[in-house]
Amino acid sequence: MKKVHAGYLAFIAAALLLSACDGFPESFKSPNMTALPPRLQPMFEKTKVICFGRFQVEVPDSATIVYARAQTPFNTERLEGAGENLAQWVAKEEAKFRSTFQFPSSDGVTNYKETIDGAVPGQKIVIGYQDGSMLANIYQITSFVKVGADLFVQSTSAGVEPNEPGSDWTLPKKLAGLDATAGLLRARPNDEVPTEPGVCIDGGFIADAPGLSHEKIPLGVRFKEFPDVHLSIEVTKTPRIDDAHGVERRLKKAEANAQKTGMGDWYSRIKFFRRGERQIEGWKGYEVLARKPAQEGASENHQFLFESQGEPDDALKPMLDVNMDTGVKGNAAAGQKPSLEDDEAVALWDKLTSSIRVRPVGGAAPKKTSDAGSLLPLGELAATGRACPQTGMWECVDEGDIRGGRRQLFRAGEKMPAIVRVGAPSLWQRIKGETPTYRSATVWKLVDHDVPRPS
Known part of the structure; x- marks a missing residue:
């Protein structure tokens, strides 16, 4: 602007x-x-x-x-109607990195690192080194997410390890953030005014979640x-x-x-x-x-x-x-x-x-649930803070000891929760009988439509 x-x-x-x-x-x-x-x-x-x-x-x-x-929080652009051209856009981004070389250029090592699958079906992430960064110490990361007929492109950067202790500017944290944002993204006609919390962008809507x-x-x-x-x-x-x-x-x-x-x-x-x-x-x-x-x-x-x-x-x-x-x-x-x-x-x-x-919020969540007469496919993703789009069993993508287990039951319309990780207690915490816990946002994946009956 x-x-x-x-x-x-x-x-x-x-x-x-x-x-x-x-x-x-x-x-x-x-x-x-x-x-x-x-x-x-x-x-x-x-x-x-x-x-x-x-x-x-x-x-x-x-x-x-x-x-x-x-x-939001990454640079985000919509390529209208380009969803079917995902492979071509990924190849174009890869070619950009392969056409430039790390310092010193005489070594012949290009800036391309790798291309990986994101957490969302139809998401590809291209990782390379920022051109001109001395000793290739900055990653340049581009995530391509196919949403309906469109392609959304999100980009960010991260420092090449080692980083300062506790730094958020690391490749794993940036990749986790891109995955989480992709899970929150849905298509939105530009004349639609959503009633749930979140952010309207061109042709899309990013549901609210911690970390924005x-x-x-x-x-x-x-x-x-x-x-x-x-x-x-x-x-x-x-x-x-x-x-x-x-x-x-x-x-x-x-x-x-x-x-x-x-x-x-x-x-x-x-x-x-x-x-x-x-x-x-x-x-x-x-x-x-x-x-x-x-x-x-x-x-x-x-x-x-x-x-x-x-x-x-x-x-x-x-x-x-x-x-x-x-x-x-x-x-x-x-x-x-x-x-x-x-x-x-x-x-x-x-x-x-x-x-x-x-924008006023708090109305009924958009109908994208089994209550509307159709089942979402297994593998559907929903990030922390989003309204659950389908009653069923959901599994978080994070590993480790998670309170309540990685697989949990959520009903349509409920707010998808953060996870509570159980950490290893220190010697003093073991003496006091305490168990440390940590809350963090995550992405949940629909793994089963069947709801277990109470015993």
Whole structure:
């Protein structure tokens, strides 16, 4: 998704020097108060709700939705209709590694390591060494998962052993994470808004589970009636907030630079509709709405922005970045004269941004169970946190001493649990009669449809 450019911040900063808010309608100054002008009203006679990540937005039914690469927590892309071409995509990835060589290249050792089967039927994982990494000390890992007619590609990296003690950046842990995520992934028509917890991505849905430490979901909206208007939304869950690059700080920094440009006349013609704090749903952030005048090589155009830092490690209140540009031609802002008037641009912005909210969950789980009249095939996978899709006996893929046993009975609709591992007690724990246990997420596999009768 497109980020705010330095030039944009510079002209907005210069506008801070002006009293440009004066003289505009009162509705311009207060979010959500701008009524739709007549030209926009037909657009919203029929609307649709779009799911992105854990959130939703309401847009005109005629709008086109553009999903970009997501991180959930691995880089994830959908290759629409490529499911039958799994072998070709795997071969292409293998060829990429085989065409480059480890250091020193004179040894003739390529960067290809191996291709393995994933935990999910129709999943292949290609492992190689990152090109250019000294002494081949970084693995590059790509997982291909066939889901229906589509192919989902997830990629990540890991350090070549030995790693720091307790490090999560190891090949076994990354492979386990890719397997677990693949088990959570299902196909989703982009007009479906799921009712269970999880993350919407392009053509798919990843059910909720422990371990989704990082989420970054970008979304674009294009309008049939006004093709030059582009809206982008991005939500990012991160472990910490870095407000050093917040909008207000960037504006102040850009303001100092703006006074040195010698473009006072151009700056004086900037129309600055709104700037300041705003709240969208649960996000407290900063909003800037402005229109810059034409200059050499660029048309006049609107550039609107809302940014909230969210809360650290809060999946339901991540960073939120919303942008809207008019006058877009191709992918270049200010490439043509805007098709929207000022009041129309502000009204459209308010209408769209006011509909962004957390997606409601808690309804009935999607019917994909024997209760719906059909049995899922043996070997079906379901990860910790997902609603059980089939009553039957399930076996976890993890080995070892597991409390309750590796094979357990779950009924459709139940939440698939984490496992409790039984560890070897230390000498002191044996003296005290204690047994150490550890909880961890896992992937369960359907192994039997028959439910044992109580004795």
